[in-house]
Amino acid sequence: xxxxxxxxxxxxxxxxxxxxxxxxxxxxxxxxxxxxxxxxxxxxxxxxxxxxxxxxxxxxxxxxxxxxxxxxxxxxxxxxxxxxxxxxxxxxxxxxxxxxxxxxxxxxxxxxxxxxxxxxxxxxxxxxxxxxxxxxxxxxxxxxxxxxxxxxxxxxxxxxxxxxxxxxxxxxxxxxxxxxxxxxxxxxxxxxxxxxxxxxxxxxxxxxxxxxxxxxxxxxxxxxxxxxxxxxxxxxxxxxxxxx
Amino acid sequence: xxxxxxxxxxxxxxxxxxxxxxxxxxxxxxxxxxxxxxxxxxxxxxxxxxxxxxxxxxxxxxxxxxxxxxxxxxxxxxxxxxxxxxxxxxxxxxxxxxxxxxxxxxxxxxxxxxxxxxxxxxxxxxxxxxxxxxxxxxxxxxxxxxxxxxxxxxxxxxxxxxxxxxxxxxxxxxxxxxxxxxxxxxxxxxxxxxxxxxxxxxxxxxxxxxxxxxxxxxxxxxxxxxxxxxxxxxxxxxxxxxxxxxxxxxxxxxxxxxxxxxxxxxxxxxxxxxxxxxxxxxxxxxxxxxx
Numbered sequence: 001x002x003x004x005x006x007x008x009x010x011x012x013x014x015x016x017x018x019x020x021x022x023x024x025x026x027x028x029x030x031x032x033x034x035x036x037x038x039x040x041x042x043x044x045x046x047x048x049x050x051x052x053x054x055x056x057x058x059x060x061x062x063x064x065x066x067x068x069x070x071x072x073x074x075x076x077x078x079x080x081x082x083x084x085x086x087x088x089x090x091x092x093x094x095x096x097x098x099x100x101x102x103x104x105x106x107x108x109x110x111x112x113x114x115x116x117x118x119x120x121x122x123x124x125x126x127x128x129x130x131x132x133x134x135x136x137x138x139x140x141x142x143x144x145x146x147x148x149x150x151x152x153x154x155x156x157x158x159x160x161x162x163x164x165x166x167x168x169x170x171x172x173x174x175x176x177x178x179x180x181x182x183x184x185x186x187x188x189x190x191x192x193x194x195x196x197x198x199x200x201x202x203x204x205x206x207x208x209x210x211x212x213x214x215x216x217x218x219x220x221x222x223x224x225x226x227x228x229x230x231x232x233x234x235x236x237x238x239x240x241x242x243x244x
Numbered sequence: 245x246x247x248x249x250x251x252x253x254x255x256x257x258x259x260x261x262x263x264x265x266x267x268x269x270x271x272x273x274x275x276x277x278x279x280x281x282x283x284x285x286x287x288x289x290x291x292x293x294x295x296x297x298x299x300x301x302x303x304x305x306x307x308x309x310x311x312x313x314x315x316x317x318x319x320x321x322x323x324x325x326x327x328x329x330x331x332x333x334x335x336x337x338x339x340x341x342x343x344x345x346x347x348x349x350x351x352x353x354x355x356x357x358x359x360x361x362x363x364x365x366x367x368x369x370x371x372x373x374x375x376x377x378x379x380x381x382x383x384x385x386x387x388x389x390x391x392x393x394x395x396x397x398x399x400x401x402x403x404x405x406x407x408x409x410x411x412x413x414x415x416x417x418x419x420x421x422x423x424x425x426x427x428x429x430x431x432x433x434x435x436x437x438x439x440x441x442x443x444x445x446x447x448x449x450x451x452x453x454x455x456x457x458x459x460x461x462x463x464x465x466x467x468x469x470x471x472x473x474x475x476x477x478x479x480x481x482x483x484x485x486x487x488x489x490x491x492x493x494x495x496x497x498x499x500x501x502x503x504x505x506x507x508x509x510x511x512x513x514x515x516x517x518x519x520x521x522x523x524x525x526x527x528x529x530x531x532x533x534x535x
C-alpha cells in the first residue's frame with residue numbers, strides 16, 4: 001500500500017501547467033528526495049500532496065487515515081507576532097488538542113522533549129522574532145515532531161541554514177525514517193540527497209527519473225532535466241504534450 | 245481634596261457612574277479586539293469599518309429618531325456589508341483591500357453625514373459623530389455590557405485558532421479548516437464592538453478605545469497574553485482618567501474626546517518610554533554590555 005499515489009497528475013496555476021502528467025507511487029515508510037532545476041514544479045508538487053493545491057487533471061491519492069504534516073519553503077509565518085518559542089512549538093499539538101483540548105502535564109513533557117530534540121533548550125521563553133534563521137527552522141521541526149504525522153512533507157528545509165543545524169535536522173529526518181514514517185523532501189543539495197535519501201524523484205515539469213537515488217542522479221539525467229525545463233513553454237495549454 | 249477630584253464626581257452624580265461603567269465595558273471588550281486588529285495589521289480596517297457603520301446608523305435614525313435598536317441594527321448591517329464588500333472587491337478586482345476600504349469608508353462617511361443632516365440638527369450630527377458618553381441610559385448600558393460579555397466569551401472560544409491564524413495562517417490551513425470561520429467571527433466581533441462604541445463615543449472616536457490602548461501596550465511587552473491584559477488595563481485607565489479630567493475641566497472639555505485623549509497620552513508616553521522598542525530606548529546610547 002503506497003503512502004502517496006499519483007495518476008497522470010497535472011498541476012498548475014491559472015490553468016498554466018507547472019507539473020505535467022506525473023504518475024508513480026511513494027511507498028509507505030520511504031524517504032524520498034525531490035530534486036530538479038528551478039521552476040521544475042517541485043514545490044508545486046509538494047503543495048498539491050499537502051492538499052493546498054487542487055490538481056488540474058489526474059488524481060492524487062493518499063493512504064487512508066494517515067496524518068500529514070507539511071513544512072512549506074517560506075512559511076507565511078509572522079515573525080513579529082508576540083509569541084514564545086514554546087507556544088509556537090505547542091501548535092504542533094493541534095491535531096490532538098484542537099480548539100479546546102487541554103494541554104496537560106503529560107503533553108507539556110512532550111513539548112519540552114521536542115524542544116530538547118531540536119537543540120533549543122533554554123529558548124522556550126524567547127519571542128520568535130529574536131530567533132535566527134537556523135533557530136527558527138529548529139523550532140518548526142520541533143512543531144513537526146509534535147504533529148506526529150505519518151507523512152511528512154518538507155520544502156527545501158535546509159536552504160539558507162548553517163551546516164551544524166542542517167546536520168542536526170537531517171538526523172531528525174533520519175529518525176523519522178527509522179520510525180517508518182513517510183518523508184518527502186524537496187532539496188537542492190545533491191550531496192545531501194546522495195548521502196541521506198534512498199529514493200529520488202528527478203523532476204523537470206514531468207518525471208525525468210524516479211527510483212533509487214544512485215540510478216536517478218546520473219549526470220545524463222541531470223543534464224536532461226535542465227534542458228527540459230529550459231525548453232518548457234509555460235503558456236502551453238494543459239494537454240498540448242499529447243498533440244505535439 | 246484628592247477624593248473630591250478622583251472619586252467625588254462618581255459618588256455624587258449618577259450620569260458619571262453610568263459613563264464609567266460604559267467606558268469600562270468598552271475598554272474590556274474593545275482592547276483585546278484592538279490587539280488582534282493591530283497584530284493582524286488591520287488597524288486601518290478597524291478605522292474604516294467604524295466609519296462604515298455611520299450610514300446604517302443614520303438610516304436607523306432617519307426612520308426612528310434616536311432609537312437604540314434601529315440605530316444598532318442599521319450600524320451592524322452597514323458594518324458587515326462594508327467588511328464583506330471590501331474583502332470581495334480585494335479578491336475579485338485589482339484593488340488592494342486597504343484602498344477599497346478607504347473608498348468604502350469615505351463614501352459611507354459622506355453618506356452618513358448627509359442622511360443625518362436630512363432630518364436632524366447640527367446637535368444631532370455632533371451626537372452621531374462624537375457620541376455622548378455622559379448620557380448613557382439603561383438600554384445603552386445593557387447593550388454595552390452584553391457586547392462586552394459576548395465578545396469575551398467568543399474570543400475565549402476562538403482564541404487558539406485566532407492566534408494561530410495570525411502567526412502562521414498556512415499552518416492553520418494545513419491542520420484545520422477553521423480559518424475562514426474564525427476570521428468571520430473576528431470581523432463580526434469588530435463590527436459589534438464598533439457599534440457599541442458608536443453609542444458612547446460616536447462614529448469617529450469609537451475605534452479609539454480599541455486601537456490606542458492596544459498600540460500603547462505593544463511598547464511594553466512581547467507576550468500576547470500580557471499584551472491583552474495590559475491593553476485592557478490601559479483602556480480602563482484612559483476611560484477613568486478621561487472622565488475625571490473632563491469633569492474637572494467643567495464644560496470646556498467634552499467627555500468622549502477626553503477619554504480618547506487620555507488613551508492618546510498613554511500611547512505617546514509608551515511610544516517615548518516603552519521598554520519594547522520605545523523611542524528613548526532606541527535613541528539613548530548605551531553600552532552593549534548592559535541590557
